[in-house]
Amino acid sequence: MSASILNPESSEPMMEINTTPLIDVMLVLLIMIIMTIPIQTHAVKLDLPQSTNNTPPPIDPVKNKVVVTPQGQVLWNGTPVDLTTLRQYLDLTTTMHPVPELHLQPDPQARYELVDEVLAVAKRARVTAMGFVGNEAYANF
Numbered sequence: 001m002s003a004s005i006l007n008p009e010s011s012e013p014m015m016e017i018n019t020t021p022l023i024d025v026m027l028v029l030l031i032m033i034i035m036t037i038p039i040q041t042h043a044v045k046l047d048l049p050q051s052t053n054n055t056p057p058p059i060d061p062v063k064n065k066v067v068v069t070p071q072g073q074v075l076w077n078g079t080p081v082d083l084t085t086l087r088q089y090l091d092l093t094t095t096m097h098p099v100p101e102l103h104l105q106p107d108p109q110a111r112y113e114l115v116d117e118v119l120a121v122a123k124r125a126r127v128t129a130m131g132f133v134g135n136e137a138y139a140n141f
Helices: 020-036 083-094 112-124
Strands: 063-068 074-076 079-081 101-106 130-132
Touching: 063 083, 063 112, 074 083, 079 083, 083 112, 101 112
Parallel strands: 063 101, 101 130
Antiparallel strands: 063 074, 074 079
């Protein structure tokens, strides 16, 4: 250490700047800026569709038929449904007593991927009473 720090009565000028007050002022300014910035909230406004269909789902208590068409449609007892609606119907059938049978009838020209997705939905819904209908249509393939 230099002699000027040890001996304050020395006539030599001090070469170091005391930065403590500068740091204190900067910290106070930073805190003031943080306190005055408004809290940013991020919200995404969505207009969700309102269900106007209050009719119960078309579930037959004895058997339900799922048809996969060559055009890529899935039909539940003759009504077009998507895979989410199919899952909801299958979940409802598994809670019924006795559990209705599920008859799956894929068209021979239907895409295999869609038939596979329908089978996966049935498996995730834990369908136990299921059978394939119309296997004779595959005799020529």
